[in-house]
Amino acid sequence: MAKNKKVKFGAIIHGIGGTTDGWRHPSVPADASVNLSFYKERARLAERGKFSFIFIADGLHINEKSLPHFLNRFEPITLLTAIAGVTEKIGLVGTLSSTYSEPFNVARQFLSLDHISSGRAGWNVVTSPSAGSAQNFNGKELPTHEERYRRASEHLKVVKGLWDSWEEDAFIRNKETGVFFDETKLHPLNHEGEFYSVKGPLNLERSKQGYPVIFQAGSSERGRLFAAESADAIFTGQETLEEAIEFYKDVKEKATQFGRKEDELLIFPGISPIIADTVEEAQKVYEDFISLIPIERAITHLGRFFDHFDFRSFPLDEPFPDIGEVGKEAFQSTTEKIKKMAKEHQLTLRQVAQQMAVPRSSFLGTPTIVADKIQTWFESGGADGFIIHTDIPEQFQLFVDKVIPILQERGIYEKEYEGTTLRDHLNLSKPVNQNEHKALLNKEY
Structure with a gap:
């Protein structure tokens, strides 16, 4: 530097x-x-x-x-x-x-x-x-x-x-x-x-x-x-x-x-x-905010990155589904990152949708x-x-x-x-x- x-x-x-x-x-x-x-x-x-x-x-x-x-x-x-x-x-x-x-x-x-x-x-x-x-x-x-x-x-x-x-x-x-x-x-x-x-x-x-x-x-x-x-x-x-x-x-x-x-x-x-006087208070700020997002809307929002693909037919609490090349011509780098994140961390569809709806800030x-x-x-x-x-x-x-x-x-x-x-x-x-x-x-x- x-x-x-x-x-x-x-x-x-x-x-x-x-x-x-x-x-x-x-x-x-x-x-x-x-x-x-x-x-x-x-x-x-x-x-x-x-x-x-x-x-x-x-x-x-x-x-x-x-x-x-x-x-x-x-x-x-x-x-x-x-x-x-x-x-x-x-x-x-x-x-x-x-x-x-x-x-x-x-x-x-x-x-x-x-x-x-x-x-x-x-x-x-x-x-x-x-x-x-x-x-x-x-x-x-x-x-x-x-x-x-x-x-x-x-x-x-x-x-x-x-x-x-x-x-x-x-x-x-x-x-x-x-x-x-x-x-x-x-x-x-x-x-x-x-x-x-x-x-x-x-x-x-x-x-x-x-x-x-x-x-x-x-x-x-x-x-x-x-x-x-x-x-x-x-x-x-x-x-x-x-x-x-x-x-x-x-x-x-x-x-x-x-x-x-x-x-x-x-x-x-x-x-x-996300800033507060303590880590616990900051985490509470995040949790209170994410509680405003219904899972149904989080699922719909997730589909936007895959050119409005409909994820509603897949089980929420099973591993993120294999959807092949869907969305490749849309948000390419984002969709690849989502699939990689889901696979590496063994996330369910629900977890991926919540993370994309309101990403938990590091x-x-x-x-x-x-x-x-x-x-x-x-x-x-x-x-x-x-x-x-x-x-x-x-x-x-x-x-x-x-x-x-x-x-x-x-x-x-x-x-x-x-x-x-x-x-x-x-x-x-x-x-x-x-x-x-x-x-x-x-x-x-």
Whole structure:
């Protein structure tokens, strides 16, 4: 680990939460997913805790089995733009599908957010694994896992190319001469590829941080390769330190194979800390919360990861069933992890469903215990930072008020923001404008 390196945090703001019935908890506003004041409050709390960014997830398909938060929630770019107006430093990261969006629109949306927030935007590039999403976008079948990632790779290449449409000093804006811009510093893209034909240029200049930070959330082998080649940060989820170290090492090595430095790609495992004055009290918080989830809904929620497979015909208290390749083209890395977990720990269908409905956090206990574990993962090479996800609002408050100060005292977490952009917060360099680079090379030769 580099000397003086600090751990980074992002916070998922997830409205009423990612469970079937967690919205029934007394501290959760029942309308949180469409309550702008709730999001603003959470974002300001995260900023007070010096979080590098907040993160808004998204999806493009619902049915009667969907989680309550999925049924009724804001579109991320619109929401983040509103939050930009009530925050000053914290990064603003949102999910947007590369499978069901046009590169030109994506480039404009995120670069607009980047300008509005003075360089704090980030794009979580997803490939949309739900077959139902295709039916909402003139499609009848979900593209294969491999095709979705080929499309994502080209999509991102086009978006980055559009973000480089203008050189840094292209807009002169000289009122005396009447020269608004330098035509030699405007560059059409003229992209022709497998999936996209985009002429460009983009009708928006580069932002303070060059262009938005690129996040990626897939942990499959193909997802790792995509992140290693093109992303600035990757969201992931490991249950143990050993798994986290293996993932961290693998993705960093893949990044170097693409000619990148290891610190150019940051690894963020997601964790759900549960904090109390004692371990027993923290365990009670978890048990009280999971008691809100009826087993029938937990079973239905489990099926979502397997492309809404119906598990109800299988016995609850017998070993997790062998369902073959079901769900392989959906949440591939997640379904493989579920099956592996069930087999290794000899879990029943009931146990797997409960664990997926409300995973028992291994970051559970007193503030010191949680801080110790974060420090261990960070210093052992399991993470560059963490995505904090709490379905109970007061737990996030406890993390900011109780855990953050411990990490600051230990010297592994910043006491103040050192810059103003999201790239500053993550110690990522500003991307080189490829058109300026080409122009410089032409002058030299």
